[in-house]
Amino acid sequence: MPRALRADAQANYDRLLEVSAQLFAQEGADTSLKAIAAAAGVGIGTLYRRFPTREDLIEATYRSRTDLLCDSAAALLQEAAPLDATRAWMERFVDYMLTKQGMADALPAILATREGLRLHSREALANAVTELLDAGTAAGQFRADLSPSDVLMALGGITLISGHEHQRELATRLIDLLLDGLAARD
Incomplete structure (x- = not known):
């Protein structure tokens, strides 16, 4: 088990x-x-000293961004109603994917060689979306038949489209459409 870093070393790492x-995200991998x-x-x-290779830094960046995004679901639900928390989380997801796209050239090889990284990311994202959807369904804001993977x-499609068009604001408009599709109907 790796030992904990000193406070200053942890701050540098973060x-x-x-x-x-x-x-x-801005300049690529x-x-x-x-x-x-x-x-x-x-x-x-x-x-x-912390990241002996570029790949180590990319992996750590990818893992930390994934964990930050997924951990934010619970915090957002503490601060806002499920619909608003889900909207905020989806906006964060788009930003996360833009960072991931900046690493796109290097990430496939890293995901293929670093055991469990791809599975960790998929499970963490699915768990975060499940938490948001369950809260929204319990509050009567979301339909009960929603699939986190869907x-x-x-969201992945929204990110690809808005990224290809270089229009971040397009992602927000498409998120609104997606949320309308998730809404519970009377």
């Missing part, structure tokens, strides 16, 4: 993951590791 997510370290306010040695497929 900042590296945050900055790498931003730069991968080939963005300079020196630029990531500099933007995070750490030396390149600190980056390499919702994730629809």
Whole structure:
């Protein structure tokens, strides 16, 4: 079991993951590791100490973004009604997918070689959507016949379409249409 990092080392680690997510989304997976370290306010040695290879950094970034997104479902449900929490989560999902698309060239090989990473992501996303849908159904806001995998497929389509068109606002409009389709009918 890896030992816990000191507070300053953990802050550096977290900042590296945050900055790498931003730069991968903007510039792609080939963005300079020196630029990531500099933007995070750490030396390149600190980056390499935590992430010996570019693939290690991409995997950690992907895993952390997935976990942050999935963990946010419960927090959003604490703050808002299920419909509003689901809308907010779907917006976060689109942003997550934009970061993932920035890593698109490198991610397939990483997912193929890092055992359990793809399964972990799929299960975590399905669990988050299930939590949101169950809360919405219990509140009478969503239909009872919804499939989390169908919702994730629809969200994936929304992300692909809006990303291809380079129109982030299109994703929001399509999310509204999707939510209308999830709504309980009287």
